[in-house]
Amino acid sequence: xxxxxxxxxxxxxxxxxxxxxxxxxxxxxxxxxxxxxxxxxxxxxxxxxxxxxxxxxxxxxxxxxxxxxxxxxxxxxxxxxxxxxxxxxxxxxxxxxxxxxxxxxxxxxxxxxxxxxxxxxxxxxxxxxxxxxxxxxxxxxxxxxxxxxxxxxxxxxxxxxxxxxxxxxxxxxxxxxxxxxxxxxxxxxxxx
Amino acid sequence: xxxxxxxxxxxxxxxxxxxxxxxxxxxxxxxxxxxxxxxxxxxxxxxxxxxxxxxxxxxxxxxxxxxxx
Numbered sequence: 637x638x639x640x641x642x643x644x645x646x647x648x649x650x651x652x653x654x655x656x657x658x659x660x661x662x663x664x665x666x667x668x669x670x671x672x673x674x675x676x677x678x679x680x681x682x683x684x685x686x687x688x689x690x691x692x693x694x695x696x697x698x699x700x701x702x703x704x705x706x707x708x709x710x711x712x713x714x715x716x717x718x719x720x721x722x723x724x725x726x727x728x729x730x731x732x733x734x735x736x737x738x739x740x741x742x743x744x745x746x747x748x749x750x751x752x753x754x755x756x757x758x759x760x761x762x763x764x765x766x767x768x769x770x771x772x773x774x775x776x777x778x779x780x781x782x783x784x785x786x787x788x789x790x791x792x793x794x795x796x797x798x799x800x801x802x803x804x805x806x807x808x809x810x811x812x813x814x815x816x817x818x819x820x821x822x823x824x825x826x827x828x
Numbered sequence: 829x830x831x832x833x834x835x836x837x838x839x840x841x842x843x844x845x846x847x848x849x850x851x852x853x854x855x856x857x858x859x860x861x862x863x864x865x866x867x868x869x870x871x872x873x874x875x876x877x878x879x880x881x882x883x884x885x886x887x888x889x890x891x892x893x894x895x896x897x
Contacts, residue, residue, distance in 0.1 A: 664863060737844035742877035749887045753894050762895055780857075781892040787857045806853040813884055 641681055645674050648694050655695065659702050660709075669705050673698045731810060743813065746821045758820060765815035769808055776801065777808040843867040848878045852885055 652673060656666035676697050677684075684693055730740055752758040766774060776794065779785045785793070791801055843851075848871040851864055860868065872879045 664867075732846045737846055739845055739877045743880040743884060745880060746884060746887070749884070750890070753891060758891075759895060762891060781889065782896050784896075802850070802854055802857065805857065806850055809853050809856075809885060809888060810849070812888060813881070816888075 638681060642678065644690055645677055645694070648691060649674065651691065652694060652698055655698060656702060660705060665705060665709070669698070669701045673701050676701070744817060744821070746817070749821065752820065761816065761820045764819065765812050768815060769811060773804055773808050773811075776804045777812075780805060843871045845871075845875060845878055848872065848875065849881055852878070852882050856885065856889060 649670060652670045653666055656669050657663060660666050660669065673694060677694055680697075684690070732738065733740055766777075769777065776790060779790050779793070780787075787798060787801055790796075791798055796804075848868055851860060851868045854860065855868075859865075872882055
């Protein structure tokens with residue numbers, strides 16, 4: 637294994653990632669595909685004649701890997717990307733530090749929250765928290781958690797995409813969690 | 829300790845807290861794909877905050893179930 641060649645391949649990683657991400661719309665999957673490509677290139681080093689540039693040669697290998705990945709994805713659509721929805725979520729209102737992705741204010745320990753389900757006062761607080769949700773968000777959350785509609789039923793009814801739905805439900809849950817912690821569970825900080 | 833910090837940083841690149849919490853939420857609507865499931869499991873094993881979030885999301889669904897009644 638030629639160390640120079642290895643280094644050369646590594647310098648192409650960024651470029652390969654950009655191409656893969658564009659095609660696959662899934663960062664995690666793109667990473668896998670690029671890694672496979674570089675590995676294949678290493679083992680096929682003997683086959684590289686130097687006629688085209690390294691970049692062109694690698695792109696050829698990459699394209700095959702991408703096609704394979706897409707074919708596999710069709711067979712298992714559930715494992716496909718969260719990439720789209722990640723784009724929507726980038727603006728997630730200060731819940732996480734932008735510098736390192738850590739929680740701005742991590743959840744505290746709720747102990748044994750099921751006990752609270754025996755208390756009517758708890759559901760008063762729950763009501764309060766639901767009322768505090770923005771109306772469109774609340775509507776979606778209620779459809780899902782109270783009316784128990786399936787995702788596609790809600791999407792059809794409201795003419796939103798699955799990704800939209802996930803983002804909305806995520807926001808709702810984040811918001812409710814925070815509200816319940818503040819107003820009921822009292823933010824008991826267990827040793828972290 | 830340096831090694832621990834490096835491991836945490838490396839694991840963080842696989843899946844960070846924002847992504848983990850999104851997956852935890854998504855799980856309430858549909859099962860995760862194999863890779864996402866593994867990455868999430870790994871993250872929840874070492875991240876106390878997200879592990880709490882996971883438990884609290886389960887509780888929230890249970891609470892909504894009771895609220896229905």
